[in-house]
Amino acid sequence: MLKLPSLDRLISEFDTVLRTLAASAQSVRPHPDAAVADIEMSTAQKQHAAGLMRVNHCGEVCAQALYQGQALTARDPATRDALREAAHEEVEHLAWTEARITDLGGHKSLLNPLWYAGSLAIGVTAGVIGDKWNLGFLAETERQVAAHLQSHLRELPEQDAKSRAIVAQMHIDETHHAEKAEELGAAPLPFPIVKAMKISSIVMTSLSYRL
Template identity: 75%
Template sequence: MFKLPTLDQVIGEFDTVLRTLAAPAASIRPHPDRELAEAEMNDAEKTHAAGLMRVNHCGEVCAQALYQGQALIARDPAARDALKQAAAEEVEHLAWTRQRLDELGSHRSLLNPLWYAGSFAMGVTAGVVGDKWNLGFLAETERQVTAHLESHLELLPEQDAKSRAIVTQMAIDETSHAEQAIALGAAPLPAPVKQLMTLTSKVMTHLSYRI
């Protein structure tokens, strides 16, 4: 049986919301593209690369909210720690993608607050139904995110080595998160839940690429 969060926890979670949506994220690890030169791209290529990186930044905002909601409700300390570790690495992804958007002269998605709220609600729901499903949701989320990132490696301009380096490292991290969740006892999600997650992801991707 889960416990309702304390006032201190609520204040801490609200601080996380503000830092994710408004404050610049920090990265403990060096940025994956730090030693790579900026590529020559025409306006169309740069706009396309920026759209893809905006989608990736939006995905990391969603991941923060999702893991925040899941960790808030998780009963098992090991599951909670796994979620918090994943969230910490997602903060680095936020930093990498935000800087890359700045370098490309573009903006973050204006819909980030909406995606954050929806993802947080999904995370809380996953946490309420039990830790094995909570971890299962984490594993499936990371599986879908990894596939999404790998597709971006096919879509990014070939010469954009900086964006490619970031996306490649992100995909490695997401795979690691999924494997950790499975090792901790993640339950496979029912097919309808997976399909709903895929549909939601497509809507987010379509809108955040443009807005």
């Protein structure tokens, strides 16, 4: 039976929402681009790179909400721990992408609150269905994110080594999260759900690149 969260936990979860959407994230690890030289780029190149990094930041906002919802309704402690570990690294990704967006003269997505709310609802639903599906959703999400990051490594301007360093480390982390979920018994998701996730991702990335 699903155990309802305590009032203290609900307050803590609400604090997570506020920190994700309204506060600057902090990174325990050094930023991957800290030792990388910032090479001059044209205005168009900076705008494009900022748009791509805004998409990545938005994706990390969604990840925080997904994992928060999934951990809130997960039954098995090992599943909750895996979700919290992934969420912890996603906070660092938030810090890295936010700092790079600022360096490039861009801004975070204006639609972040909307994406957060939708992702939180999806995460809660995934957790209620059952832990093996919860882990399956985590694994598929990370696989899709990893593929998405690979595409950004191809799209970023060649001289933007700083953004590339950030995206490359994010790709390593996301791949690890997917592998961890599979080790814990993630169930493969039905094709219609995988397809729906990809369509939702296309909508999110298209809008957040501009807004």
